[in-house]
């Protein structure tokens with residue numbers, strides 16, 4: 012398949028690996044965070060750590076949309092289904108995230124909640140058109156990639172004067188989350204991870220462009236290389252990061268030029284800006300409350316805002332005590348550091364959000380990575 | 392849910408939609424986020440929407456860089 016097979020070529024992967032071995036300085040260590048869950052998945056699936064020199068280590072970041080959803084947000088969606096009897100539509104992985112009272116959206120469904128998994132927000136609009144007598148809420152999650160479709164759906168609903176459709180907006184933003192991670196870095200008390208650079212997100216960057224990362228290079232001295240999702244893309248981005256570190260550079264570089272431009276997708280950005288505005292603050296799983304890190308629906312579209320329509324209030328709920336997702340999302344721990352990993356907690360019975368989606372660090376590690384654990388531990 | 396692979400446009404339909412082929416499977420998607428698409432364009436599809444078109448020339452150059460091991464790509 013075009014644009015896929017050629018970027019999975021094993022011969023080139025080994026050539027890039029050889030260059031990495033050649034160019035990395037054995038006298039130092041390189042710690043790079045892949046922000047995005049899609050990269051976490053690719054790294055685990057294609058065994059990228061096995062191709063890296065022992066002193067080049069990848070640290071998983073918080074860029075898995077399902078993983079960073081705090082319990083309190085899922086509780087709001089459950090409340091919509093069980094208390095307000097709304098039809099709640101959401102992207103598939105979301106329904107399996109554990110919430111309060113031993114519930115998840117899936118379990119709420121078993122208790123009679125009308126919860127539907129959709130592939131696209133357009134399906135939620137279709138349900139609203141078909142059942143005008145029911146309230147239909149789209150539980151919208153995700154980073155800048157899923158946000159423009161939600162904005163488009165809200166604008167469509169307004170144009171059609173669809174009165175029974177609303178959105179529980181839980182969209183979050185990538186740059187503020189990276190800021191939270193780099194801001195935590197210098198404070199020794201925070202036990203934050205030391206990072207030498209970032210592999211920048213693929214699809215998020217198609218929307219926001221490469222320009223928004225400039226401040227991480229300029230103000231924090233952290234190199235950023237935006238990479239595609241194929242294994243060669245990730246390998247090449249790591250090589251580019253190693254070179255920046257070796258040369259003492261901190262720049263934004265773009266390995267994914269076939270899809271990402273400096274300015275990104277203007278149409279998508281204008282749509283988001285028309286429909287959404289920044290929240291003062293938003294609580295992330297693992298990262299805590301981060302100012303201006305998420306979006307809410309603008310007043311002019313208030314009638315499509317499920318939070319206002321149903322008078323929902325957000326409540327902070329602590330995570331399962333034994334679950335280490337919070338530390339994993341901050342890059343401080345690895346999945347295998349968690350006592351529940353692979354025993355009590357598996358993709359079939361997730362205890363925390365990181366085990367739910369295939370982009371979650373725990374699930375990716377469980378599915379693809381167990382054999383490599385010992386080698387990786389030795390390299391740490 | 393973030394995983395998405397490039398899909399080829401096989402038909403452009405009215406009202407901002409297109410039919411794409413993705414690993415042999417045909418799917419109707421929204422092109423509302425793009426200024427235009429043509430048949431045989433490759434697009435990255437995510438939750439039913441095309442996010443961007445792929446640039447064939449840039450793809451060739453990236454591969455050439457990888458093969459050479461040069462690895463310096465402009466921003």
Ligand code: SF4
Nearest residue numbers: 335336349356363373
């Ligand atoms: S293995 Fe399960 S319980 Fe442990 S950190 Fe991962 S998701 Fe949480």
